Amino acid sequence: MKVRSSAGLRDRSALWFEDGKLIMIDQRALPHRMQLVSYSDSGSVAEAIRNMVIRGAPSIGAAAAYGMALACLKKEDLRVAAETLKSTRPTANDLFYAVDYMLMRIDAGDDPISAAEAYAQNIIDKCMAIGRYGSGLIRNGDIVMTHCNAGALATVDVGTALAPIRVAWNEGKRFTVIASETRPRLQGLQLTAWELIQEGIEHAVIVDGASGHFMRKGVNMVIVGADRIAANGDFANKIGTFEKAVLAKEAGVPFYVAAPASTFDFDTSCGEDIVIEDRSSEELTMIGGKYIAPQGVNVLNPAFDMTPARYVTAYVTEKGILSKEQISSMRG
Numbered sequence: 218m219k220v221r222s223s224a225g226l227r228d229r230s231a232l233w234f235e236d237g238k239l240i241m242i243d244q245r246a247l248p249h250r251m252q253l254v255s256y257s258d259s260g261s262v263a264e265a266i267r268n269m270v271i272r273g274a275p276s277i278g279a280a281a282a283y284g285m286a287l288a289c290l291k292k293e294d295l296r297v298a299a300e301t302l303k304s305t306r307p308t309a310n311d312l313f314y315a316v317d318y319m320l321m322r323i324d325a326g327d328d329p330i331s332a333a334e335a336y337a338q339n340i341i342d343k344c345m346a347i348g349r350y351g352s353g354l355i356r357n358g359d360i361v362m363t364h365c366n367a368g369a370l371a372t373v374d375v376g377t378a379l380a381p382i383r384v385a386w387n388e389g390k391r392f393t394v395i396a397s398e399t400r401p402r403l404q405g406l407q408l409t410a411w412e413l414i415q416e417g418i419e420h421a422v423i424v425d426g427a428s429g430h431f432m433r434k435g436v437n438m439v440i441v442g443a444d445r446i447a448a449n450g451d452f453a454n455k456i457g458t459f460e461k462a463v464l465a466k467e468a469g470v471p472f473y474v475a476a477p478a479s480t481f482d483f484d485t486s487c488g489e490d491i492v493i494e495d496r497s498s499e500e501l502t503m504i505g506g507k508y509i510a511p512q513g514v515n516v517l518n519p520a521f522d523m524t525p526a527r528y529v530t531a532y533v534t535e536k537g538i539l540s541k542e543q544i545s546s547m548r549g
């Protein structure tokens with residue numbers, strides 16, 4: 218990811234290991250400040266995941282992998298560290314996948330930092346492959362809609378849904394990205410738009426409720442990331458994704474889900490079994506530290522929704538563009 222700072226434009230990923238510490242870009246401070254935070258034990262990494270210093274399924278997974286490596290360095294009880302990390306957010310499969318991967322590598326006697334570094338690099342490599350496969354779906358002049366942030370910040374680097382967009386743009390194709398703002402935490406407005414601006418990709422942000430309006434006017438494709446994809450192709454992603462999928466079907470717009478193997482959960486047979494995280498009511502009632510709702514208001518705040526596989530045109534993965542029937546090739 219290209220990041221513009223006072224030192225100019227430089228390459229940076231969402232997190233990395235340096236001098237015995239895990240460093241993360243604090244995504245809560247973006248787009249206003251490039252604030253780095255560092256962690257040296259698994260408990261504080263767990264807190265960072267819970268508080269959304271880092272977010273996006275593959276980045277959460279990588280953070281947890283480094284959290285397990287730190288637990289090893291600090292000689293913490295590894296089973297406790299694993300459970301603490303897994304308890305932070307329930308929906309993203311990558312979190313559980315990463316912790317189990319690290320337990321396996323540590324049990325095998327591998328160096329924990331090297332294992333976590335390999336985990337993070339592997340995600341980047343998969344995102345690059347997703348980008349190469351998915352770029353072929355984008356044509357000159359297209360309008361490509363996305364939701365939430367499934368870019369470099371969410372995936373260590375490159376992105377899932379944003380990977381085909383980056384690759385197609387770098388190949389010289391010219392098109393426009395429509396990013397929905399993504400209430401209540403505004404990942405579309407604050408993170409996706411920030412990434413697109415860093416790379417000079419033409420875009421516009423819309424309010425979530427404007428998706429249908431723009432689809433009727435002529436969106437060419439929708440591409441989103443995923444937090445967990447069940448064995449039958451149903452998937453969970455940021456709240457508002459299901460609405461977009463239904464609107465896309467109604468408008469005849471192809472709808473793609475971009476994700477690496479770590480997001481596929483073949484132990485969950487269908488989307489109804491995916492645990493959807495409920496987050497604090499304050500995400501809705503507080504803006505800029507100010508309480509904006511009537512006293513006594515009741516709030517429901519699911520962070521994700523589930524979209525049935527019948528709405529998905531195809532899955533863009535590191536193994537190619539797969540139909541629902543082909544996703545079993547992502548197993549193992």
Ligand code: MRU
Binds near residue numbers: 455
């Ligand atoms: O609550 P968040 O910001 O972690 O939610 C992120 C999303 O829903 C992303 O779209 C998803 O993790 C895919 S990221 C490549």
